[in-house]
Amino acid sequence: MLIWVCALHCEAKPVIDFYRLKKSQDQHAFDIYRGDDMVCVVSGIGKIASAAACAWIAASYSGETSFAWINLGTAGGAEHEIGELLQLNQVVDADSGQCYYPAPVAVSPLAGSACLTLSRPSEDYRSDTLFDMEASGFMQSALRFSSAELVQGLKIVSDNRKQQTGKDRQRVSELIHRHIDSIHHQADALLQLDGELAALEPAADSWQQVLSLAHFSQTQKSRLRVLWRYLCNRDFSSDTLLRQLATQNSARAILDTLEQISFRDSEGL
Numbered sequence: 001m002l003i004w005v006c007a008l009h010c011e012a013k014p015v016i017d018f019y020r021l022k023k024s025q026d027q028h029a030f031d032i033y034r035g036d037d038m039v040c041v042v043s044g045i046g047k048i049a050s051a052a053a054c055a056w057i058a059a060s061y062s063g064e065t066s067f068a069w070i071n072l073g074t075a076g077g078a079e080h081e082i083g084e085l086l087q088l089n090q091v092v093d094a095d096s097g098q099c100y101y102p103a104p105v106a107v108s109p110l111a112g113s114a115c116l117t118l119s120r121p122s123e124d125y126r127s128d129t130l131f132d133m134e135a136s137g138f139m140q141s142a143l144r145f146s147s148a149e150l151v152q153g154l155k156i157v158s159d160n161r162k163q164q165t166g167k168d169r170q171r172v173s174e175l176i177h178r179h180i181d182s183i184h185h186q187a188d189a190l191l192q193l194d195g196e197l198a199a200l201e202p203a204a205d206s207w208q209q210v211l212s213l214a215h216f217s218q219t220q221k222s223r224l225r226v227l228w229r230y231l232c233n234r235d236f237s238s239d240t241l242l243r244q245l246a247t248q249n250s251a252r253a254i255l256d257t258l259e260q261i262s263f264r265d266s267e268g269l
Helices: 011-020 049-060 135-142 169-178 180-198 204-211 218-232 239-246 251-267
Strands: 002-006 033-034 038-042 068-077 083-094 112-117 131-133 150-161
Touching: 002 011, 002 049, 002 135, 002 180, 011 033, 011 038, 011 068, 011 169, 011 180, 038 049, 049 135, 049 218, 068 083, 068 169, 068 180, 068 204, 083 135, 083 180, 112 135, 112 150, 131 150, 135 150, 150 169, 169 180, 180 204, 204 218, 204 239, 218 239, 218 251, 239 251
Parallel strands: 002 038, 002 068, 068 150, 083 112, 112 131
Antiparallel strands: 033 038, 068 131, 083 150
């Protein structure tokens, strides 16, 4: 399942129109638009709103075995041309300094860029990075439910040192619509990868054993699934992992242990 996360309706509109998504008429915390294998959520502006929308939509679809994510929106860039489409390869939170590294889809023809997420608008552009207000919140939240290769950011430059168009919502929709074929190509590749990874689900018996070790919230269960699937598909023995987890006395401790094992393993890749 592919989840689009957009801050504004004008950013979501080209996707909604292209895929003919239908707005949900149910009462929700966020506006959502549904299709057969995807959903688009309009989060509102800011990293906190983006993070909340990701967590909410993942909880709403907790029965899904796998999620792919795209944060589609606009960004400022010092030297980039208005309307340029870029794929994020690094996201930095300006407040905390926390860095995130999406793993771009291998077949992507798009140029990559770093993105600095700010808490408020700024025109103090840097030549080596984009500026936005959502990407770090999106990454922080979405990575709790999916692995890095399934969490992507696509940004269209709406503002630079010479011109600012980001407040013109019709113009924003037009800039994104220009790239809808490239955006669709990225989404299609991500959906295919999501299907391949979903097929690598861990054995049902070991999964039930790890679930029985503690009480996991839906959010914790989603993160547990990502970690457990990663380690089992890295040829870690489920019996060995279960023995290591048997001494942990809480869901948080189990997740921390699996995070540490996963981090040590990823350092060797």
